[in-house]
Amino acid sequence: MNLAGVDLNLLVALDALLSERSVTRAAQRIGLSQPGMSNTLARLRRLFDDPLLVRQGAGLAPTPRAEALAGPVRDALALIQGALEQRPAFDAARDRRSFTVSCSDYSVLMLIGPLVRRLAAEAPGVTLQALPRFPDAARALRVGEVDLVIEPPEIMSNPALPSQRLFDDRWMCCVWEGNTLVGDEMTLDAYRRLGHLTYSMGRGQAVSLADEHVARERVARHVEFSVESFLLAPFLLQGTDLVTLVLARAGPYLRRTADVRLLEPPIAFPVLTEMLWWHPRHEADPAHAWLRARIAEVAAQLDEQP
Structure with missing residues (x-):
């Protein structure tokens, strides 16, 4: 039969x-x-x-x-x-799993770095691989190229995917500490007059959400340099009169490693919201759910910091 x-x-x-x-x-x-x-x-x-x-x-x-x-x-x-x-269990202290996360280097700094340090003690068998941002992160989740994505909702082509809000941040102007063309305040005139360093997702990809907003506001400026790395941008300001946009939560890290000043921007920017995204097929996976919860815990601790 x-x-x-x-x-x-x-x-x-x-x-x-x-x-x-x-x-x-x-x-x-x-x-x-x-x-x-x-x-x-x-x-x-x-x-x-x-x-x-x-x-x-x-x-x-x-x-x-x-x-x-x-x-x-x-x-x-x-x-x-x-x-x-029967639902399979996940023992973080004993089980072995490997996960891939697509995110910006800003998210690596704010979330993945602290998470890795935490996992080293709590889950020695769990391995994380941080991948560069995908031009179409929703597709990468759908075809299984990546397990998790950390991106603002404006970036995602399919906002109906399962997701969780992680934290909010705001944009700041960043200049070299020795920049004599800017005082304690970034005026709109100075913002227009200075050369700009912008951040993009890569060849043929969109500029940052902040730079898109500047374009929509029709603020005239001269872009002198563009770089893919959000965290590299402040270091490239050294010895120049350029200005770039960075996220405020990264400020303490940047000031410890680069000789920069952060100033309030002369125009209002929308709040940036970082979200965690995954494919529905992982919804009930205990190990996947455990990792999502750990990422959310690290994000919640950001709001507790002074």
Whole structure:
């Protein structure tokens, strides 16, 4: 008998028939009509080439073939039911898993770095690989090129994917500490007059959301240099009169490693919201859910910092 051609619902019906030994009661047990169960019994007889149940007085009696089937069928159904109800567990301290995360170097600094330090103690078997940003991050999730994406919603081509808000940030102007063309305040006139360093996602890709906003506001400026790395940009300001846009939460890190000043911008920028995205097929994966929760915890700690 070829199992691929067998409707497994027939085995559910056979188990009910052998247990109840009544077409009517078996039908009630699994939610079929009596004619429907009679039709199912006829299909079972053809499948096994055996009467299975024969009339005996007011009830039905199993044939020897049916009696031989009763135990294995009941065990098989119990095994299938158990497999369907069982949810695999994830033991972070012992299990091994590898995950890929697509995000900007800003997100690596703010989230992935602290997360890796945390996982080293809590989950030594978990490996994270940070990948550069994808031009179409939603597609990368769909085809399995990446497990998680950290991006603002404006970047995602499919905002209907499962997601979780991580944190908000705001844009600041960043200049070299020795820039003598700018005082303690970035005026709109100075912003227009200075040369600009911009950040993009790569060849042929869009500039940052902040630079897109500047273009929409029709603020005239002269872009002298563009770079892919958000974190590299402030270092390229050294010894220049250029200005760039950075995110405020990164300020303390940048000032510790680069000789820069952060100033309030002369125009209002929308708040940037970082979101965690994944594909629905990972929704119930315990290990995936565990990692998402750890990332969310690291993000929540950002709001607790002074």
